[in-house]
Structure formats: structure tokens, C-alpha cells
Amino acid sequence: MEIISITDNYSVSGELNRNTIEKLANLGVGSLINVRPDGEEQGQMSSREYAAICQDFGLTYIHIPVTSGEYSDHIIAEFKLAIHGDLEQAKVHCVCRTGTRAVHLWALMNRASKTFEALNSLTTPKGYELIAIKEQCIASLNRSEEHTSELQSRTGSR
Numbered sequence: 370m371e372i373i374s375i376t377d378n379y380s381v382s383g384e385l386n387r388n389t390i391e392k393l394a395n396l397g398v399g400s401l402i403n404v405r406p407d408g409e410e411q412g413q414m415s416s417r418e419y420a421a422i423c424q425d426f427g428l429t430y431i432h433i434p435v436t437s438g439e440y441s442d443h444i445i446a447e448f449k450l451a452i453h454g455d456l457e458q459a460k461v462h463c464v465c466r467t468g469t470r471a472v473h474l475w476a477l478m479n480r481a482s483k484t485f486e487a488l489n490s491l492t493t494p495k496g497y498e499l500i501a502i503k504e505q506c507i508a509s510l511n512r513s514e515e516h517t518s519e520l521q522s523r524t525g526s527r
Contacts, residue, residue, distance in 0.1 A: 373468055373495050379452075380462045381471035381497075384413055387422050394426035399459025402451055404470050406434035419464075435470055440477055440505060449478045472497040480506045 370389050374380045380398070382389075390401065401423050407415050416432040423430035431451045435444055452461050463471035476488045476499050485506040489499045499506065 381468040400429040402463045404435045405465045
């Protein structure tokens with residue numbers, strides 16, 4: 370499985386296996402976020418299996434199931450909270466079926482600090498165009514910030 374680095378501290382891919390997760394751990398990845406719902410495709414690795422393998426290699430495992438193309442402000446805020454501190458501490462890898470959801474969530478999480486053009490210029494050369502989420506990147510920036518604040522107050526932040 371090809372690992373695509375979006376930034377120095379954030380990478381994405383499609384489904385992984387034990388060997389690839391071990392490789393990620395050896396590369397300094399500290400957290401693995403799985404945004405793929407269990408049972409999306411026959412034969413895919415379950416969240417429980419990912420969690421067990423991540424534990425074996427000392428990675429933090431977070432499961433945020435997201436249906437492709439359905440990026441609510443709540444999901445974006447949850448994703449942002451999941452990786453907020455981890456990007457400061459260690460590299461984060463996000464997995465889904467092809468890497469697209471992982472890239473879309475990353476872009477939507479960063480839409481308040483970067484223009485759509487800047488985000489798209491980072492992802493397009495790596496094989497991920499953001500045109501499908503352009504309107505969402507441009508619109509409703511404040512709603513994402515409000516949802517993040519609401520989640521932080523309910524969860525005591527992560």
C-alpha cells in the first residue's frame with residue numbers, strides 16, 4: 370500500500386495491513402485514524418483489528434467512521450479534535466478506502482487557515498483533487514469553529 374504524505378506530519382492511504390502499520394510505526398507515526406466505516410466493503414479489516422494491531426506497535430488508534438462525501442461540521446470538528454494535539458507530538462496517518470476521505474477531512478479541517486487554492490495545490494500533485502469539496506471548503510467556516518468549541522466543552526477536549 371502506498372503511503373502519501375500530505376504534509377511532513379500527515380499522511381494518508383487506502384486499507385493497510387499489519388506489515389504496513391509496523392512500517393508506519395517505524396517511520397515515527399504516533400496515531401492512526403481510520404475514517405472508514407466497518408462493513409463498507411466485504412473483506413476489509415475491521416476497526417477492532419486495526420485497534421489490536423496499532424496497540425501491538427504502540428500507535429494511538431482512533432475510529433471516526435465517515436461515509437464518503439458526507440462531511441458534516443460535527444465530523445470535521447471531531448476529526449480536528451482527534452488530531453489536534455497529535456500533529457504537535459508525532460506524525461498522524463489516516464486510512465480509508467482510497468485516501469480521498471482522509472484528504473478531504475484534512476482539507477476541511479484546515480479551511481479556516483488556508484484558502485481552497487492553497488489546500489488544493491498541496492493535494493493535487495499527490496493525486497487528490499479537492500474540487501468535490503470546494504463549496505464546503507469555502508462556505509461555513511464559522512460553523513466548523515463553533516462545532517469544535519461545542520465538542521471541546523462537552524468532552525473536556527482531547
